[in-house]
Amino acid sequence: MTMVYTTCTRDCPDTCAVIAHVEGGRVVKLAGDAVHPITRGFLCKKTYQYPARVYSANRIGHPLKRTKSGWRRITWNEAFDTLAERLTRLRAKDGTLAVLHYQSAGSMGLLKALNQRFFNLWGGVTEAGGSLCSGAGVAGQLKSYGAVRRHAPQDLLHSRTILLWGRNPIVTNIHMVPFLKAARERGATVVVIDPRRSETVKYADQHLPIKPGGDAYLAIGLAQALLRQGLVDWPFVRSTTVNAAEYEQVLARVEPQTIVDRTGLPTEAIDALARLYGTQKPGSIHLGMGPQRWRAGAEVFQYIDALAALTGNLGVPGGGVNYSSRLPSLLDLSWLAEGRAHTRRFVLRASIGRDLLESGDPPIRLAWICGANPVTQALNSDLIRRALAQLECVVVSDISLTDTAQAAHLFLPTTTFLEEEDLVVAEWWHSYLGYVRPVIAPYGEARSDLAIFQGLAERLGFGAEMAGTPGEWISRLIAPMQGYGITLERLRADGWVQHPLAEDVPFADGRFFTPSGKFEFITKGLESFDPPVAYPLYMITAKTNTRLNSQVLDQERERLPRAWVHPEVLANVGVTDGADAVVESPYGSMRVRVQADAQQRRDTVFTEQGSWLSAGGTPNQLTGNVISNRGSLGAYNQVSVRLARGHSDASEACPKGAGLSGPARISSPLP
Numbered sequence: 001m002t003m004v005y006t007t008c009t010r011d012c013p014d015t016c017a018v019i020a021h022v023e024g025g026r027v028v029k030l031a032g033d034a035v036h037p038i039t040r041g042f043l044c045k046k047t048y049q050y051p052a053r054v055y056s057a058n059r060i061g062h063p064l065k066r067t068k069s070g071w072r073r074i075t076w077n078e079a080f081d082t083l084a085e086r087l088t089r090l091r092a093k094d095g096t097l098a099v100l101h102y103q104s105a106g107s108m109g110l111l112k113a114l115n116q117r118f119f120n121l122w123g124g125v126t127e128a129g130g131s132l133c134s135g136a137g138v139a140g141q142l143k144s145y146g147a148v149r150r151h152a153p154q155d156l157l158h159s160r161t162i163l164l165w166g167r168n169p170i171v172t173n174i175h176m177v178p179f180l181k182a183a184r185e186r187g188a189t190v191v192v193i194d195p196r197r198s199e200t201v202k203y204a205d206q207h208l209p210i211k212p213g214g215d216a217y218l219a220i221g222l223a224q225a226l227l228r229q230g231l232v233d234w235p236f237v238r239s240t241t242v243n244a245a246e247y248e249q250v251l252a253r254v255e256p257q258t259i260v261d262r263t264g265l266p267t268e269a270i271d272a273l274a275r276l277y278g279t280q281k282p283g284s285i286h287l288g289m290g291p292q293r294w295r296a297g298a299e300v301f302q303y304i305d306a307l308a309a310l311t312g313n314l315g316v317p318g319g320g321v322n323y324s325s326r327l328p329s330l331l332d333l334s335w336l337a338e339g340r341a342h343t344r345r346f347v348l349r350a351s352i353g354r355d356l357l358e359s360g361d362p363p364i365r366l367a368w369i370c371g372a373n374p375v376t377q378a379l380n381s382d383l384i385r386r387a388l389a390q391l392e393c394v395v396v397s398d399i400s401l402t403d404t405a406q407a408a409h410l411f412l413p414t415t416t417f418l419e420e421e422d423l424v425v426a427e428w429w430h431s432y433l434g435y436v437r438p439v440i441a442p443y444g445e446a447r448s449d450l451a452i453f454q455g456l457a458e459r460l461g462f463g464a465e466m467a468g469t470p471g472e473w474i475s476r477l478i479a480p481m482q483g484y485g486i487t488l489e490r491l492r493a494d495g496w497v498q499h500p501l502a503e504d505v506p507f508a509d510g511r512f513f514t515p516s517g518k519f520e521f522i523t524k525g526l527e528s529f530d531p532p533v534a535y536p537l538y539m540i541t542a543k544t545n546t547r548l549n550s551q552v553l554d555q556e557r558e559r560l561p562r563a564w565v566h567p568e569v570l571a572n573v574g575v576t577d578g579a580d581a582v583v584e585s586p587y588g589s590m591r592v593r594v595q596a597d598a599q600q601r602r603d604t605v606f607t608e609q610g611s612w613l614s615a616g617g618t619p620n621q622l623t624g625n626v627i628s629n630r631g632s633l634g635a636y637n638q639v640s641v642r643l644a645r646g647h648s649d650a651s652e653a654c655p656k657g658a659g660l661s662g663p664a665r666i667s668s669p670l671p
């Protein structure tokens with residue numbers, strides 16, 4: 001048995017240092033590296049189970065082409081010939097904008113950015129931009145601070161009050177938990193603010209089950225209480241912020257009863273939390289994705305940011321409003337060759353179904369989808385399926401036939417992170433770059449994205465411009481880091497290295513990156529969202545500890561999505577615990593298996609992210625094309641639903657492909 005040190009490239013803030021145990025050329029076990037300052041010897045359940053994904057019976061190890069009689073195995077030569085001929089014909093007839101490149105966070109490897117280089121060298125295509133996860137919150141924090149920065153994970157130990165606001169680290173950021181436990185042992189009070197009684201609540205001192213969409217109102221209520229209780233740090237506000245007077249006017253216009261109605265929380269609870277945060281200092285706020293998944297998501301974050309400014313919990317150890325981080329890039333992004341694109345156009349990732357149907361002149365005729373499964377992860381799944389079914393050609397690269405791949409004409413098998421050399425430079429939560437070392441040989445004939453685009457570039461006549469080993473490309477892209485002593489050789493030797501510009505406490509000098517150089521309070525009023533009478537329930541979709549987005553294990557592909565509902569709601573619609581039911585919205589419906597949960601709110605259906613249509617349903621069958629005011633994020637929470645009795649008995653196994661009925665299920669063969 002050999003042990004190979006690598007880095008997890010999955011869409012997760014923890015960026016773990018992984019030790020792969022290899023026997024006979026196969027990975028038999030994954031473990032966390034105990035020496036890494038954040039990984040500390042353990043991984044999450046999702047990645048402990050990852051070898052089952054690598055060797056899944058559903059994994060595809062060779063290219064496929066759709067024919068009249070179904071999928072046909074083809075060679076890479078045939079795949080490249082087909083693609084080169086089709087791309088060349090399309091460019092001559094409609095121009096390069098008739099091609100859509102849709103890429104998302106299937107892997108956070110740096111070399112995935114070179115996919116864009118390919119399309120830019122080819123002339124520039126329609127690119128999918130915007131956000132499926134964090135964009136509105138980022139836009140909000142850019143307004144408040146002029147930058148998106150968070151404290152180092154270890155700085156949590158300095159906090160005496162910790163607000164986990166819409167964040168569920170047990171599931172989405174598990175390496176935060178040891179810091180959380182240590183902070184509590186040192187006397188910190190931990191409060192979870194979440195509509196759902198999440199898995200993290202058991203590690204907290206208090207849970208505030210806020211009404212969905214009430215986050216900005218809670219922030220306003222807390223600000224009003226801080227003012228009432230004389231807990232505002234006026235010297236800090238006067239010296240370090242702007243717009244305080246206008247912000248106070250906004251606060252004054254919101255009635256106390258509105259706060260209670262919108263948050264579903266009693267005034268006493270809000271007053272007590274304000275007292276805690278305003279007196280037991282320093283206090284840190286840790287935001288998750290949920291509070292910004294609304295049309296006004298950016299403004300929600302600005303209202304929450306304001307609490308730290310009011311109390312002077314900014315720029316001090318143990319403080320901050322921690323969400324994500326965007327340090328200045330130390331990458332040579334000229335390698336993406338944007339200057340070589342003669343033309344480019346953008347559509348939104350989140351509303352890709354609508355945007356495909358309305359792509360304009362030229363209409364999109366070919367979609368190339370990699371590192372992404374928009375049919376389950378973007379808004380309005382059924383519309384996306386219809387839009388993909390109308391295209392002349394859909395190319396999907398993935399490791400198995402996802403819901404999106406079911407709509408493809410060509411399927412290209414890709415490698416997993418255990419089969420690639422790459423680098424992860426994500427620093428949303430910690431600041432360690434991680435070297436991705438190839439652990440095993442590629443599965444079957446699978447190729448990395450880089451190898452796929454290199455092969456196709458050869459056919460299209462610009463192979464020399466895509467040429468290079470993964471190591472050579474890493475070196476080219478990180479060349480600006482050489483001045484800080486970071487080279488490929490060092491990464492290969494050490495496995496990880498801290499980002500040279502990492503900081504423990506942002507804004508410690510009292511300077512911000514806004515136009516004023518100060519913290520800028522929000523001065524805009526709020527919009528609200530109320531479910532209509534016909535669809536009286538909110539829907540909150542949470543991540544689970546066995547799936548990463550739609551990356552699921554085989555056994556999860558086969559089961560209906562679960563929905564957790566208060567027993568009173570079930571009784572009202574005549575559904576029993578454990579039965580199948582249907583969740584309906586104005587946009588579609590989804591089959592679920594319900595679980596009665598008396599600890600959850602009565603006005604909300606809680607369901608799980610990432611379930612597949614082929615398992616019976618996915619929550620994005622229920623979402624419409626609502627995009628955040630700023631940040632181009634899909635407003636996934638801005639949907640109302642109702643629960644109805646299902647058509648099948650609880651004991652009935654989910655029929656395979658039950659959610660894929662209808663004309664969009666099977667694409668026509670490649671014309």
Ligand code: SF4
Nearest residue numbers: 008012015016044047
């Ligand atoms: S998914 Fe996240 S927590 Fe799990 S191993 Fe990868 S980086 Fe670590």
